Amino acid sequence: MKKIYPFLLSFLFILITNIAFSQSGRIDGKVTDMNGVPLEFVNISIMNSTKGAISDKDGKFSILEIENGTVFLKASMIGFEPSTHEIQVQSGKISEVNFQLIESQLGLQTVEITGRREVGYDNKATFSATKTASLIKDVPSTINFVTKELILDQVAFTVNDVVKNVPGVNQFTFYNDITIRGFRIQGQRNSGTLLNGMRTFTSFWKPQLIPHIERVEVIKGPASALFGNASPGGSINRVTKKPLAENRKSISTSVGSFNTLRALADFTGAMTEDKKLLYRLNLGFENSDGFRDLQFKKNLVIAPSFAFLPTANTSLNFDLVYQDSKGRLDRGQAAFGNRDLTTTPITKSLSAMNDYLNEVTLNSTVSLRHNFSENLSLNSTYQLSSYSEDLLEHRTSNQFAALGDGSFDDTKVAMRVFIRKRTWNNNAFNNYFNANYQLGKLKNTALVGYDYFRQELLPGGSQLEAQTYLLKNGTTSNSFKLANIDNYILDDDGNPATNVSHFDLTSPVANGLRDMSKYLYTTRTYNQYLQQTHGVYIQNQSEIGPLKILLGLRQEYFQDLLDYNSPEEVEVKQSALLPRVGLVYTLNPNINFYGTWVKGYQPQDAAGIINPDAGGPFDPLTSEMLEVGAKTEWFNKRVTGTISLYQIVERGGLYNANDANNPELLVQLGEEQSRGAELNLTGNILPNWSLVAGYAFNDSEITQADEESVIGRQKPNAPRNSANFWSKYVFEQGSLTGLGFGLGYNYVSDRFGSIVSSDEPDVFPSYGIVDAAVYYQMGKVQFQVNANNLFNKTHWVGGYDVLRAFPGSPRSIMTTVSYTF
Structure with a gap:
């Protein structure tokens, strides 16, 4: 029973x-x-x-x-x-x-507090381009992006690895040093690098790491009306991964060429049952020798993030990013003086065995969003960041070895030594109100804000420099002048004696240990400086029928305190009024036309240049851009496209003067102009077929200058033509289910090196690179093999001249295993 x-x-x-x-x-x-x-x-x-x-x-x-x-x-x-x-x-x-x-734009977070739910190469929304939650198609400017899915598919680890997917963006050197539409943005400046829409300070020497990054956005043009100090070509905004309410965990390990080992981890989910407290933790590690002699990378990223959502109207976000980078500073390949870059192997570096570069970067961000009502909200963000540099390097004096008769030995490179330590602290504070209101049939979103940025070089920043040649008075010099030969100590052959030995490009042992105790050093102290900027801005976005109008105005105040906290303290003040106008017209559900006009402004002083030997003072750099274009969506909005035509005029750009007595001296040119066209396609033709493609034509030249020989010359490392393509297809049915293939191609045309380095600048040849990948998904495990530069094409991504050329990587293979749980 x-x-x-x-x-x-x-x-x-x-x-x-x-x-x-x-x-x-x-x-x-x-x-x-x-x-x-x-x-x-x-x-x-x-x-x-x-x-x-x-x-x-x-x-x-x-x-x-x-x-x-x-x-x-x-x-x-x-x-x-x-x-x-x-x-x-x-x-x-x-x-x-x-x-x-x-x-949809409706319901988007006004600040990116929780993570992006889109999966794939496409991205519909932006939070930084207008400081409001906006659909990219409704923003009157070009915004390109690289999502974390494309980053993982291409096993990219730095911003430099992914800019090849953005038309009009190219590397200038190995460093955190990139051109956008022909205009350069660099680390150790705050005019082109953003983190979560906030101006930040970064390394110049190493590309920015991205294992913790949700997407890399490129906001084209001088976005000074929102960010103040902004590059004419555009800004690169790195958006960190934010918490999600659902549990997601993934780990991956990659091994490959040049003794490369990488490990990534991404964990996110709710910390409470009511899902009001969310977390995300991203970890990244890289150890690689690279393809260059003596160069190596040991990178560590730890990036926790928390989101607190106490009510439907209030949210609080905390992000922390810790980056530790160890390696050597690579000044590039030096070739013989006949300007043939193939005369030395692309692996040849000028480093010594006891060189090092250690960098630590810390960024912490707190963001608050509160909705007072459906039509009024407040966003407040504070970011604290610090960067420290610990450097020992043997580097070129930007010349070949001088001989006693005034000629040069182009098989040897004149060298000098830097031992340097510096630390910066940076504070950024941004507050703005968003208000929705209606005037008759005119829908409006108003933005009123204030931001503050403070950058300080801390006490103790200093450098020991061992210069190239020995002088009879017990000092040294980086250059040799035949007219003053009696001032130099000469060797037995009648050539100027060296303090730091020349680097012999023909020697197989030139990279060995150097006896640092034998050098004569001069000491340079980097006096403290403090840079502060205050910005007050207003913006109004109006919508009436198919027409959207954006009007913006910013008043910026710059203050630099040179020799800060000393009796010699000098105050430099500058200000700028920066307008912005944009129009978007919706022709039909698939096509928007847009146009924009905007002005930009950058102060140029010791604080911005961070080089006391650069010269100056210099006039501010001003810019102006006019752009028109169209944005489209196809295949049920899975694929987005942008076509744009633009003209950018910049006045007051700085270039190396090629002064033998001061290799760091800069000159200010009169006017530069960039005109071009760009085409970009991104998204999924089918759910299992992804595509990124682009083309850029950029005619970027000097239009006014004191030196007439450079007028009409294409700007350095600004190719006239470049193109990119990447596509991934995954089989979803049949016996090949789970198998996928990726194929990519990147083309860059000829580029000049430094435009004032000689009567005829060195030319870096055009190149086309093929990349490929194979994927296999088996349940929660994915196997992936990437072959970059599949046909082993010798190429150079950029450079200054034959003494400082930056070759691209030869063929490399990376094998990755990922597990999601």
Whole structure:
């Protein structure tokens, strides 16, 4: 009998359930985005009813015991347009319905507090380009991006690895040193590098690491109306990964060429049952020798992030990014003086075995968002960052070895030594109100804000320099002048004697240990400086029918305190009024036309240049851009495209003067102009077929200068033509299910080196590089093999001249295993 009772109870339960179900209906379904990716935590509700469900990690849901008749089912989720379906429910039957939600501006976070839900190469929204949550298609400027999915598919680890996917963006050197539309942005300056939309201070010597980055955005043009001190060509904004409410965990390990080992980890989820406290932790490690002699990289990234969502109207975010980078400073390849870059191997570096470069960067950010009402919100962000540099390097004096007769030995490079330590602290504070209001039929979003940026070089910054040649008075010099030969100590051959031995390009042992105790040093102290900027800005975005109008105005105040906290302290003040005008016209649901006019401004002084030997004082750098274009969406909004035409005029740019007595001296040119066209396509043609493609034509030249010979000359490291392509296809059916292939191509045309280095600057030849990848997904595990520079093309990504050329990597193979759980 005891065995019969459980059976009877089960039978009665099934019977009652079937009777209830026979008198009511059931709805099953699935929710995906426009790329076919399942969406978790979507709210599914029957309108005018208390019944509903939440989609699971596969996007599936079920609603039971629904009365017969017609019901309206609604799917809603923050960041997506709600969708409604009419369903006919019948007793005892299961009705099926599938939702495909479209990314929407409505409901977007005003600040990026929680993570991006889009999966793939496309990205619909931006928070930095207008400081409001905006769809990229509605922003009157060009915004390109590289998402974390493309970063992982290409096994990229730095910003320099991914800029090849953005038209009009090229490397200038190995360093954190990039051109956008022909204009240079560099680390150790605050005019082109953003982190979560905030100006920040970074290393110049090493590319920025990205294992913790959600996407890399390139905001084209001088965005000074929002950010103040901004580069004419554009700004690179790195957006860190933010917490998600659902649990996601992934780890990956890569091994490959040049003894490379990388490990990544990404963990996110809710820390409380009510999901009001979320976390994310990203870890990245890299150890690599690289392809260059004596060069190596040991990089560590630790990046925790927390989001606190106490109410629907308030959110708080905390981000911390710690980066530790060890290696040597690579000044590039030196070739013989006949200007043939192939006369020395691309592996040849000028470093000594006892050189080193150790850098530590720390960024911490706190962001608050509060909605006072549906139409009024406050965003407040504070960022504290620090950067320290510990350097010992043997480097070129930017000349070949001088001979006693005034000629040069172009098989040897004149050398000098730097031993340097510096530390910077930076504070950024940004506050703004967003207000929605309506005037008749005119919908408006107003932005009123104030931001503050403070950059300080801390006490103790100093350098020991061992210069090249010995003088009879017991001092040294980096240059040799035949007219003053009696001032120099000469060797037995009548050539100037060296303090730091020349680097012999023909010697196989030139990179050995150097005896640092034998050098004569001069001491340079980097006096403290403090730079402060205050910006007050207003912006209004209006919408009437298909037309959107953006008007912005910023008043910026710059203050530099040179020789800060000393009796010789000097104050330099500058100010600028920066307008911005933009129009967007929606022709149809797939096409928006836009136009924009904006001015830019950059102060140029010791604080911005960070080089006391650069000369000056210099006039401020001013710029102006006019741009028109169109933005499109195709294949059910899975693919986005942008075509743009632009003209940028810059006045007051700085270039190396090629002064033999001071290799660091800069000269200020009169006017530079960049005109061009860009085309970009990004997204998924099919859910399993991804694409990124672009082309840029850029005519960037000197239009006014004191030195007439450079007028009309193309700017350095600004190719007239460049193109990029990357596509990935994954089989979803049949015996090849889970197998995928990736194929890419990048082309860069000829580029000049330094335009004032000689009567005819050195030329870096054009190149085309093919990349390929194979993927295999097996459950939660993915195997991946990437071959970069598949055909082993010798090429140079940029440089100054034959003494400082920067070769691109030869063929490399990376094998990656990833596990998601």
